[in-house]
Amino acid sequence: MTKEKYSTLSTIPFISEKFYEKEKSIWKNSWLMATRESELAEPGSFVTLDIKGIHTSVAILRNGQGELRAYHNNCPHRNGRLFCDRSGKKAAIVCRFHGWAFNLNGQCQAIPEPQLFPGLDKNTISLAAISVDSWGGFVFINLQQNPASSLSDYLQGLPEGLDAFLGDRRWEWHTGYQKEFAANWKDLMNIQHEGYHASHVHKNTLGATFTPEESHNYFYDDSPGVCSRLTVLRPKAENMASLQMSLIQELSMKYGSTSNWVDQDTSRAADESKNAVNLDASDRFVFDCYTFFPNFILFVGTDVLSVMRVWPTGTHSADWEWDWFFKDEMENFGNLFNREHGRMATRNALAEDWPVVEWAHENMRSGAFDKNFVAADMEATVLAHYQKLLQHLEINEAELAQDYE
Numbered sequence: 001m002t003k004e005k006y007s008t009l010s011t012i013p014f015i016s017e018k019f020y021e022k023e024k025s026i027w028k029n030s031w032l033m034a035t036r037e038s039e040l041a042e043p044g045s046f047v048t049l050d051i052k053g054i055h056t057s058v059a060i061l062r063n064g065q066g067e068l069r070a071y072h073n074n075c076p077h078r079n080g081r082l083f084c085d086r087s088g089k090k091a092a093i094v095c096r097f098h099g100w101a102f103n104l105n106g107q108c109q110a111i112p113e114p115q116l117f118p119g120l121d122k123n124t125i126s127l128a129a130i131s132v133d134s135w136g137g138f139v140f141i142n143l144q145q146n147p148a149s150s151l152s153d154y155l156q157g158l159p160e161g162l163d164a165f166l167g168d169r170r171w172e173w174h175t176g177y178q179k180e181f182a183a184n185w186k187d188l189m190n191i192q193h194e195g196y197h198a199s200h201v202h203k204n205t206l207g208a209t210f211t212p213e214e215s216h217n218y219f220y221d222d223s224p225g226v227c228s229r230l231t232v233l234r235p236k237a238e239n240m241a242s243l244q245m246s247l248i249q250e251l252s253m254k255y256g257s258t259s260n261w262v263d264q265d266t267s268r269a270a271d272e273s274k275n276a277v278n279l280d281a282s283d284r285f286v287f288d289c290y291t292f293f294p295n296f297i298l299f300v301g302t303d304v305l306s307v308m309r310v311w312p313t314g315t316h317s318a319d320w321e322w323d324w325f326f327k328d329e330m331e332n333f334g335n336l337f338n339r340e341h342g343r344m345a346t347r348n349a350l351a352e353d354w355p356v357v358e359w360a361h362e363n364m365r366s367g368a369f370d371k372n373f374v375a376a377d378m379e380a381t382v383l384a385h386y387q388k389l390l391q392h393l394e395i396n397e398a399e400l401a402q403d404y405e
């Protein structure tokens with residue numbers, strides 16, 4: 001796959017109802033990032049995940065032996081919901097509907113009024129297990145009991161050391177954002193991993209930090225689950241001088257590296273996190289942005305992680321989630337100020353993306369154009385995700401126009 005030339009992409013995968021139906025298999029076959037391991041620290045702690053596009057709710061938990069387990073959030077009796085909260089802790093799993101009880105390994109332990117089920121042996125009944133594994137402190141699930149690839153094969157190609165860097169227990173979750181959009185889930189992916197729009201949509205916020213010269217894309221064509229990495233560097237010192245920075249931005253830069261306006265020298269990232277972040281050992285490193293197929297984008301900075309996931313709710317609607325992780329190692333008020341400034345600056349920039357992505361999706365539906373242009377390099381992350389999509393579905397371009405319009 002060449003990334004040196006512009007490409008054209010069909011609009012069909014973004015607007016076709018037929019394609020959306022076909023696409024459902026992706027959610028049933030891919031490894032999906034569900035939560036952080038730190039959310040499942042204790043035996044009995046659980047997190048639920050609703051994959052709305054395929055009417056599937058999943059519960060992920062830690063059993064009494066300290067192992068991760070995941071089940072359909074669905075009772076074998078008559079499909080009652082087992083876990084009704086977003087997260088919590090349970091010693092046993094008791095169905096809300098009629099009270100069938102299961103242990104944390106999914107085995108049925110008790111049926112209320114068992115005489116009503118003569119001949120039914122509870123020992124033969126268990127929850128519907130699904131696959132679960134973790135990498136970098138992130139817990140992934142796969143609805144298949146025997147997925148086509150293990151999680152480590154799925155994530156092949158990632159830099160050595162990233163797993164340990166991300167798995168550091170000091171990363172703590174901080175307030176995240178959620179929103180529903182009138183757009184296809186892939187539109188929301190694409191606006192977050194291409195830097196081409198930044199100097200336009202984000203002209204007055206962070207545009208100056210994303211320039212073609214300082215944004216570098218890398219591609220993982222042979223990896224089943226990793227699409228691309230975008231590395232963003234701060235402009236060179238001579239170009240920084242011409243930037244119109246506010247006093248707040250200048251102050252923030254001075255005290256840390258959790259905003260896109262970072263301190264002057266971030267080369268320490270190369271020493272402390274060797275082989276994990278700042279792979280080019282640049283003293284102008286800001287962040288790496290990894291795109292995982294299908295719906296997970298991870299921004300990795302020296303002192304901040306941000307995580308985006310998108311979940312389709314229809315062809316033309318999707319739920320969007322953004323989460324923050326910081327290491328709470330602040331030494332002074334300046335560090336706290338830098339962290340909060342980073343968070344607010346990014347929130348403001350994200351809010352600039354929102355109308356743009358919905359307008360573009362609505363326009364796509366007009367049918368004025370049946371294909372679009374994607375820039376070489378700066379937008380090639382869009383192409384990488386699109387190609388992974390067609391690969392997973394085993395569809396070629398000709399079939400797209402023929403079968404899915």
Ligand code: FES
Pocket residue numbers: 075076077078079080081095096097098099100
């Ligand atoms: S549906 Fe779960 S006990 Fe009836």
Ligand SMILES: [Fe+2]
Pocket residue numbers: 191192197198201202349350353
């Ligand atoms: Fe943006």
